Amino acid sequence: MIASLSGQIRNIAMDSCVVEVSGIGIKVLITPATSREIxxxxxxxxxxxxxxxxxxxxLFGFLNExxxxxxELLQTVAGIGPKVAMGIVATLAPEELTRAIAAEDLATLERIPGIGKKGAQRLVLELKGKLSLSHNDSHVLPTSAPWRNSLQGALSTLGYTPKDADNAVSVLASALAKEGVAPESMELGDLLKRVLTQGGSK
Structure with a gap:
């Protein structure tokens, strides 16, 4: 999977840009804030x-990890797909989101396009305790769930690098979130089959 991308900016739109890498133009979806920074x-x-x-x-791109x-963590919430997750990142800085969820500040969360009251409640319910501020108050650290660690370990035994295993599991988490399926409710073998059939790379 593609974890990072470096190149020259050849085109910029409000929600996307084209990055030229070795003569190939790659479209990357970005937030409006990112489009103003490049x-x-x-x-x-x-x-x-x-x-x-x-x-x-x-391919979705961000200027920081x-x-x-x-x-990626937002997409583990039931009903939150890439489009809505991007809207959340575009509306609230990670530290603002972390504080809003920790304080159960539904008013702040409800101002995110496409969320609403029920969506705000779901974000608090499913993400509280999974987001934390670092010492410099600038990083959000996703907490790995047991199912994710087990699945990554299984993929490692099949020859996946740690980075590829992490990316493959993130893709699966996103797909399950779109389907409204909690990965914790699935057996490890079933999760592994899903990863292998979704085309996760080694």
Whole structure:
């Protein structure tokens, strides 16, 4: 999977940009804030999350790992897909989101487009305790669930690198979230089968 991408910016839109890498232009979906921080012709590095679907490959890019980690963690919440997760990251900085969830500040969460009261309650219910502020108050650290650790270990025995195993599990978490399925309710063998059939790379 693609964990990061470095190259020259060839095109910029409000929600996307084109990064040229070795002569190939790669479209990366970004937040409006990111589009304002980059400039045409400049070099940039994005921390990325690849969303794999049957008919598409979509690459989301962030200027720091904190936002990328937050984006991926948000998709473990039932009903939160990549589009909504991107909207959350675009509306609230990771530390703002962390504080809102810790304080159960539904008013702040409800102002995120596409969330509403029920969505805000779900974010608090499923993410409280999974987001934390570091000592410098600038990083969000996702807490690994037991099922994720077990699955990553199983993939490692099959020859996956730690990075590829982590990315493959993130793709699965996103897919299960879209289906409204809690990974904790599935057997390890079933989770492993899903990863292997979704095309996770070694």
């Amino acid at each position: 400039s045409l012709g400049s070099a940039a590095t994005f921390f990325t999350s690849l969303i794999v679907r049957e008919d598409s490959l979509t 904190t936002e990328r980690n937050t984006f």
